[in-house]
Amino acid sequence: MRLIPWAMRAVVPFVALLSLGVLASAQQHAHTAQPASPPAVGQRTPAPQDAYVYIGWPNEGQTLSAGRIKIWFGARNVGVAPAGVNFANTGHHHLLINVPIPPLDEPIPNTKNHLHFGAGQTEAFIDLSPGTYTLQLLMGDAEHVPHDPPITSKKITIHVR
């Protein structure tokens, strides 16, 4: 006992506690994070059962004033995660403006007609000039590829004047 400097002995509880802390946080992480393994190449991420997305605002056929228009994204039976995050039963929103659903076996294009919300946003403000527009949501997985089957909203038409 005498051979171990007492300062060392004081350090022992530190080290023991620190490793306990690491264990505890690792356990918590395992408990909460539940990461999904990324799908194999050429395989799309399965959609959770009964998952669907919808445009909560604006409504079908609505007429709005030109300018900044708020759009909110509804997601039921599916969670939201930022792009790049592989987590079971999640995805992130994409807003399609005036375009049909793109090919489903590749990443959703990133253009002014295909807006990505890869930071996990659940609403957006978009600037629209007068005209008629179609809006549709399409969820993408961590790699921006639609799920299988795709999680997509009804396509709505709005009028901006």
Next chain:
Amino acid sequence: MMKRVRYGAFAFVSTLLLATHLNAQSQPPPEGARVYIIWPGDGQVIRRGKYWLRMGLSGAGVAPAGVDKPNTGHHHVLIDTELPALDREIPNDKNHLHFGRGQTEARIELPPGQHTLQLLFGDANHVPHQPPLYSSKITVIVKP
């Protein structure tokens, strides 16, 4: 010997304090971010007690619990309770529901009567942001 024991105890306690402090380090929220309850509205009467609660978030993103990304967090619904301590993990019980799988809607069932609902955003470790992001507290009336 007594001195050593005391030193050991001091080391023990200070480690605990340090660990608590490290665990409680919370993320700053993005500027202008806010959380709000989209539905139901304040004073809403709900029939049969079961409904979908819709959680709104402006100026920030949703990420599942355990995912440490700047400007994100996940929703917690507080039912019939005050805001908990804001410098530590949000409790996990029937009054503090966690939506750590990135959910933005939840099926909630409440017994008949008057209930309060409030959202509180938490970071990857379920700790509120600093300053915290929470919605205004609403009241709903559940009819049988």
